[in-house]
Structures are given as structure tokens and as C-alpha cells.
Amino acid sequence: MRTTADLSNPLPLAQALIRRPSITPADAGALGVLEAALEQLGFACRRYPFGEVDNLYARRGSASPCFLFAGHTDVVPPGADADWTRPPFGAEADDGLLWGRGAADMKGAIAAMVAAVDRFLAKAGEPDGSIAFLITGDEEGPAIHGTKAVLVALAEEGERFDHCLVGEPTNPNTLGDTIKSGRRGSLNCRLTVTGRQGHVAYPERAENPIPPLLTLLGRLTARELDTGVPHFQPSNLEVTSVDVGNPTTNVIPAAAVARFNIRFNIAHTGDALSQWIRDEVAKANLDFDGRVEADIHVTGEAFLTPAGAFTTLLQDCVEAETGRRPALTTGGGTSDARFIQLYAPVAEFGLVGATMHQIDERVPVSDIESLTSIYTRILTRYFKDFPA
Incomplete structure (x- = not known):
């Protein structure tokens, strides 16, 4: 009992x-x-x-x-x-x-x-x-x-x-x-830029993924999402990781990865922010002989x-x-x-x-x-x- x-x-x-x-x-x-x-x-x-x-x-x-x-x-x-x-x-x-x-x-x-x-x-x-x-x-x-x-x-x-x-x-x-x-809502994104490995002395034979990744991150972080709305502080995008994993000094790596999180207020939706990121990724792909991809997860609106x-x-x-x-x-x-x-x-x-x-x-x-x-x-x- x-x-x-x-x-x-x-x-x-x-x-x-x-x-x-x-x-x-x-x-x-x-x-x-x-x-x-x-x-x-x-x-x-x-x-x-x-x-x-x-x-x-x-x-x-x-x-x-x-x-x-x-x-x-x-x-x-x-x-x-x-x-x-x-x-x-x-x-x-x-x-x-x-x-x-x-x-x-x-x-x-x-x-x-x-x-x-x-x-x-x-x-x-x-x-x-x-x-x-x-x-x-x-x-x-x-x-x-x-x-x-x-x-x-x-x-x-x-x-x-x-x-x-x-x-x-x-x-x-x-x-x-x-x-x-x-x-606030939360969005997590993993950016992966895949290029072509090669010797640093012969860059024409490789496709370095790091510059397009940095350019893309620069475009994303340069945007002021908002200045705050009633009852909410400003939305913010924070880069949490940039990884290449290259132990050498004379090799252009094949890929580079970055992660960031956006905490956003009711001025935005997860869908709208996701579309903005995809649009920026599409622009990055235009000038790069490789592949730029975004894995986006909205964990809450x-x-x-x-x-x-x-x-x-x-x-x-x-x-x-x-x-x-x-x-x-x-x-x-x-x-x-x-x-x-x-x-x-x-x-x-x-x-x-x-x-x-x-x-x-x-x-x-x-x-x-x-x-x-x-x-x-x-x-x-x-x-x-x-x-x-």
C-alpha cells in the first residue's frame, strides 16, 4: 500500500x-x-x-x-x-x-x-x-x-x-x-563551403573554400537585423565556430565550416530569416567554383x-x-x-x-x-x- x-x-x-x-x-x-x-x-x-x-x-x-x-x-x-x-x-x-x-x-x-x-x-x-x-x-x-x-x-x-x-x-x-x-526565437545554421584541395604554391590548381566562407560570414554579420521592437531587445547573429581542421601550412584545404546562431524578436520569423540566409548562400555560389551549403534549423519562433x-x-x-x-x-x-x-x-x-x-x-x-x-x-x- x-x-x-x-x-x-x-x-x-x-x-x-x-x-x-x-x-x-x-x-x-x-x-x-x-x-x-x-x-x-x-x-x-x-x-x-x-x-x-x-x-x-x-x-x-x-x-x-x-x-x-x-x-x-x-x-x-x-x-x-x-x-x-x-x-x-x-x-x-x-x-x-x-x-x-x-x-x-x-x-x-x-x-x-x-x-x-x-x-x-x-x-x-x-x-x-x-x-x-x-x-x-x-x-x-x-x-x-x-x-x-x-x-x-x-x-x-x-x-x-x-x-x-x-x-x-x-x-x-x-x-x-x-x-x-x-x-525570442532561435535559429542555428551550419555553413559548409567545399572547394578543391591543392598546394599553396599552385593556387590555380585548387579552389580555396576559406575566402568565400569569410565573405559570406561578413555579409551576414554586417546586416543590422533590427534595433529592437516593443517588449524585445534587438535581434543578434553570433558566429559560434569557424573550422577548417588544416594541420599543415602548405595545403589549401578542401572544405571549411562555420556555425552561427540568431536570436530574433517578433520583427522576424524563422522562415524569413532562413530565406535570407539561403539567398546569401546563392550569391556566394555564383562566384565560386565549388559548393556553398547551409543547414538551417529553427528551434523556436x-x-x-x-x-x-x-x-x-x-x-x-x-x-x-x-x-x-x-x-x-x-x-x-x-x-x-x-x-x-x-x-x-x-x-x-x-x-x-x-x-x-x-x-x-x-x-x-x-x-x-x-x-x-x-x-x-x-x-x-x-x-x-x-x-x-
């Missing part, structure tokens, strides 16, 4: 999750820990395995509106255990801090979500609507077999959500600083959840608990919100992310408690202000 746990306190669940070394794509039992807690709260749970990745969807109720909590139990590698002050998967709570990989990003927030549901149900009873969880094991990885794949499957099954809150660690310094109401009743509700609840009114921002990297925004209005709010992905990742236990209170208040206000 399964033991009934006190789920109103988020700390034990956060510790249980951290003690599962769920380094992408391994689950290591983390979803099982969460599934047991949600089943205790009356959620119907379903697993959605895709490839090497396992995912969990849980729902309590069938009516509208449906409030969706979303997040991930996978974590990045901890590095060398010896470099940590506390064991990375020990989940030690000491001097008011919870230590461990995933404490901030984002097992602490998932535990706060579960505790908030427990407190909300104990106080308010059955909501006039539904609560759901979508938790993936692939956010820190390629993000192909996680939230993106599960959302497609759920849509095919007729599942619908009205609003979503993702528990990413959005606060840079203090709990209550920031709500993410949108994200830019999006913005407009300020309105939902974002105001979130700001009000954070301010009521912390005394700080969080700013609505769109900076930083990508998250699974880029997939969810195709299905429902989405925002992100979680713990302070100052130590995420670092050695000695840790968060104040008091912040996990405060986040639980914020999430509880959000559920209470949501089912009052967003009737079916």
Missing part, C-alpha cells in the same frame, strides 16, 4: 526529485516520484515516451477552464562531484538553503506547484475547471521528444488548455523580479503573450506575496514555452536562477515556500476570475 505523504510542504518532494539524477535524457525515476504525488492528489496520469525520453501528463477534472502547470525534471550534468560543496544529488537542506542539481532549474518549482495544488484543494475544494501538469524529460536536451511531441499527441486526443504557467527560474536576483511573457487579464493576475499574485511587482520581460534563452504558445496563452515564473547550471546550484528554502504561496494564490484567483 502506497504511503500517503504530506504534500502541502514542498521541501520533501523537492528533495526526492533532486535525489533522482535525471540527466537528459535519463529519467532515473524522477517522473515516478512526481506521478505518485499527483495521483495522491486525484490526478489521472499518463506517460508519453518518445524516443529515449519519458514525459508525464496529469489532469484533475475535465471541465473548462483548464490551468496547465508545465516544466521539466531533466537536468544538465553536474560536472565533477568533488567540485561541489554538497553532493549534487544529495538534496541537502542546510543553513536555509536547498542544494543540488535541479534545485533552481526546476525541481524546486515543480514541488511548489504540487504543494500549491494540495493547499488550494484543501482550502477551496473542487475547482470550477481543471488543473493539469505537463512535465517533460527533454527540456535541457534537443527538446524534440519532450513537450513539443506530447503537445501534438494531446491535441490529437482532444486535450485543450486555457492558460499555462511554466516554472522556469525567471528571476535574475530576487523572487518577484520577473515574469517571462514571451521569448519568437512570441509574446500580450499584457492583459492573465499577466495582470500573475503580477498581482506575485506582488501580494513578495511586495514586488514583477516586470514582464522576454530576454534570456529559450524554453518549452515556445511550443506551448501555439496551444494556449503562456507565461513563465519560478525561482531565482542565479545558480542554475552551475556548480553548487542552490536556492533558499524560504523561496520555495514563497513560490508555493504564489502558486496557491494564482490558482485561487484564476478559478475565480476565469470562469468557464
Whole structure:
């Protein structure tokens, strides 16, 4: 018989999750820990395995509106255990801090979500609507077999959500600083220029791939994509690698490769940027007796959840608990919100992310408690202000 746990306190669940070394794509039992807690709260749970990745969807109720909590139990590698002050998967709570990989990003927030549901149900009873969880094991990885794949499957099954809150660690310094109401898009490109190898003393017998690659990179980086748009910082193209792999000094290489990333705002789409790159590649091919190719992958489109009743509700609840009114921002990297925004209005709010992905990742236990209170208040206000 399964033991009934006190789920109103988020700390034990956060510790249980951290003690599962769920380094992408391994689950290591983390979803099982969460599934047991949600089943205790009356959620119907379903697993959605895709490839090497396992995912969990849980729902309590069938009516509208449906409030969706979303997040991930996978974590990045901890590095060398010896470099940590506390064991990375020990989940030690000491001097008011919870230590461990995933404490901030984002097992602490998932535990706060579960505790908030427990407190909300104990106080308010059955909501006039539904609560759901979508938790993936692939956010820190390629993000192909996680939230993106599960959302497609759920849509095919007729599942619908009205609003979503993702528990990413959005606060840079203090709990209550920031709500993410949108994200920039991301495009990765690999440029490959293939020429003809030859001796440097006889360039007429070779076709050097390096000059056309540098010329192409110069044209791409010279363009000012934009100067920023409302709610977004300027888009930027960053060259991340230029590789020839030539160990000699007297040989013209056969090929050269470069990689770059574009983080773009809503002034652009992935398709439009991809077409621009292909056009520049076509121009480079005109004057080169070789081959210039671009392998382009758009990993997420830019999006913005407009300020309105939902974002105001979130700001009000954070301010009521912390005394700080969080700013609505769109900076930083990508998250699974880029997939969810195709299905429902989405925002992100979680713990302070100052130590995420670092050695000695840790968060104040008091912040996990405060986040639980914020999430509880959000559920209470949501089912009052967003009737079916």
C-alpha cells in the first residue's frame, strides 16, 4: 500500500526529485516520484515516451477552464562531484538553503506547484475547471521528444488548455523580479563551403573554400537585423565556430565550416530569416567554383503573450506575496514555452536562477515556500476570475 505523504510542504518532494539524477535524457525515476504525488492528489496520469525520453501528463477534472502547470525534471550534468560543496544529488537542506542539481532549474518549482495544488484543494475544494501538469524529460536536451511531441499527441486526443504557467527560474536576483511573457526565437545554421584541395604554391590548381566562407560570414554579420521592437531587445547573429581542421601550412584545404546562431524578436520569423540566409548562400555560389551549403534549423519562433487579464493576475499574485511587482520581460534563452504558445496563452515564473547550471546550484528554502504561496494564490484567483 502506497504511503500517503504530506504534500502541502514542498521541501520533501523537492528533495526526492533532486535525489533522482535525471540527466537528459535519463529519467532515473524522477517522473515516478512526481506521478505518485499527483495521483495522491486525484490526478489521472499518463506517460508519453518518445524516443529515449519519458514525459508525464496529469489532469484533475475535465471541465473548462483548464490551468496547465508545465516544466521539466531533466537536468544538465553536474560536472565533477568533488567540485561541489554538497553532493549534487544529495538534496541537502542546510543553513536555509536547498542544494543540488535541479534545485533552481526546476525541481524546486515543480514541488511548489504540487504543494500549491494540495493547499488550494484543501482550502477551496473542487475547482470550477481543471488543473493539469505537463512535465517533460527533454527540456535541457534537443527538446524534440519532450513537450513539443506530447503537445501534438494531446491535441490529437482532444486535450485543450486555457492558460499555462511554466516554472522556469525567471528571476535574475530576487523572487518577484520577473515574469517571462514571451521569448525570442532561435535559429542555428551550419555553413559548409567545399572547394578543391591543392598546394599553396599552385593556387590555380585548387579552389580555396576559406575566402568565400569569410565573405559570406561578413555579409551576414554586417546586416543590422533590427534595433529592437516593443517588449524585445534587438535581434543578434553570433558566429559560434569557424573550422577548417588544416594541420599543415602548405595545403589549401578542401572544405571549411562555420556555425552561427540568431536570436530574433517578433520583427522576424524563422522562415524569413532562413530565406535570407539561403539567398546569401546563392550569391556566394555564383562566384565560386565549388559548393556553398547551409543547414538551417529553427528551434523556436519568437512570441509574446500580450499584457492583459492573465499577466495582470500573475503580477498581482506575485506582488501580494513578495511586495514586488514583477516586470514582464522576454530576454534570456529559450524554453518549452515556445511550443506551448501555439496551444494556449503562456507565461513563465519560478525561482531565482542565479545558480542554475552551475556548480553548487542552490536556492533558499524560504523561496520555495514563497513560490508555493504564489502558486496557491494564482490558482485561487484564476478559478475565480476565469470562469468557464
